[in-house]
Amino acid sequence: MHSQAEENYLKAIYSLQNNPRQEVSTTAMADKMQTNASSVTEMFRKLAGKDLVHYRKYRGVQLTRQGKTMAISMVRKHRLWETFLVEKLNFSWEEVHDIAEQLEHIQSEVLTDRLEHFLGYPKYDPHGDPIPSSKGELLKVKGKRLTELKIEEEGVLINVKDSSEEFLKYLNKKNLGLGDRIKVIAIEPFDKSIKIDNNTQEHVISEQIAKNLYLK
Amino acid sequence: MHSQAEENYLKAIYSLQNNPRQEVSTTAMADKMQTNASSVTEMFRKLAGKDLVHYRKYRGVQLTRQGKTMAISMVRKHRLWETFLVEKLNFSWEEVHDIAEQLEHIQSEVLTDRLEHFLGYPKYDPHGDPIPSSKGELLKVKGKRLTELKIEEEGVLINVKDSSEEFLKYLNKKNLGLGDRIKVIAIEPFDKSIKIDNNTQEHVISEQIAKNLYLK
């Protein structure tokens, strides 16, 4: 059917496409996939040949209906497996992404659906990302970035946009997790770092970090 | 590390090696792997280069200590995943083998160990095959073949040696499953087919089928 390489490309295109009309460029992909621009061009042509993307030379690609369906299916599997690992096997949220990168390629529709049932139809994965339904429907997370809050404003952390081990370990160290109520105490104008109150402790976090935290 | 192809070859060599001294031939492998003899030769050389097998030209291969460890690790993962699929996701025993063929290639030692813990350290998989421990220890199933029983002898079905969907669906149709008490009523000398009593029903099964059923 489709190779793992193809699946990974589709997923990456999906995550880079902010709106369905936007074309994803060769370099953006090469950057995301940690690979060579020429490799990306070749894969673009291949995916176009399979009607998974629309490809215009020198312009980039956008997902076809079919390609989008595939991409969302990958996201669904990835997030269901992450949820399984945390909820059932007691992994912590920073350990699951890499394993899910492998598990998402297991090909069995019925397995995915049974897993979802076993997990009790979770709406969000361990990082607060919404889990697409078997029909490909996807809730929109309506939180706002921590960087958008003003002083004295507060909210609950509902989503992290970076699932890397390094980032999540940083949050662990600062005792920050999903569901925490966070209040902005001060904003340093020079570097836009933010002093926050986490109910129990105060921390100063960089803009870089804050950009990846979504609150409601 | 190791490719899926390498892992599959090691597992196949392990299953063809009746005793650790026995050399597995190129054609036996080609037959098992549904591939070409020349492909097998090339993989034998490659595995020998990685010290996973001892290879003597024109003689065949046997697993090295290292190769055996790898092979048993694959078997362990395969059987744990099959158990998961049946015990937790309510698959039936004929549906799990092909999915486990994919899942066994997921690389994460800690995942395997956590899965085993989650399943409560099962000793046997859904087909009655023993599950190797994390140290590679493996119980020996000490059942005897149904074909070895004499008339009026009986036993409990504890293991099936064929995990293919077709074979297991046949057993389902005859209402035969692990744990069933089976008694030999008659043996047809001409084709060695066996009439059995399953407590509730009587069936005639071919020698071909009977060879794959192990009783205690």
Place this chain on the structure above:
DNA sequence: CTTAATTTTTAGACAAGCCAAAATAAATAT
């Protein structure tokens, strides 16, 4: 023991993915 049949290896090719360097198109600056 010598020939015939079978098994195994070698040789030459091919597809999938990848990369580095060269060529070309597009975007930007002057």
Place this chain on the structure above:
DNA sequence: ATATTTATTTTGGCTTGTCTAAAAATTAAG
């Protein structure tokens, strides 16, 4: 509008795993 910079594609080559056909070794038969 032209020159320069940047992005993209093309070209040639490499690795893994596969296949078919031919050659060589082993085994079986007479």
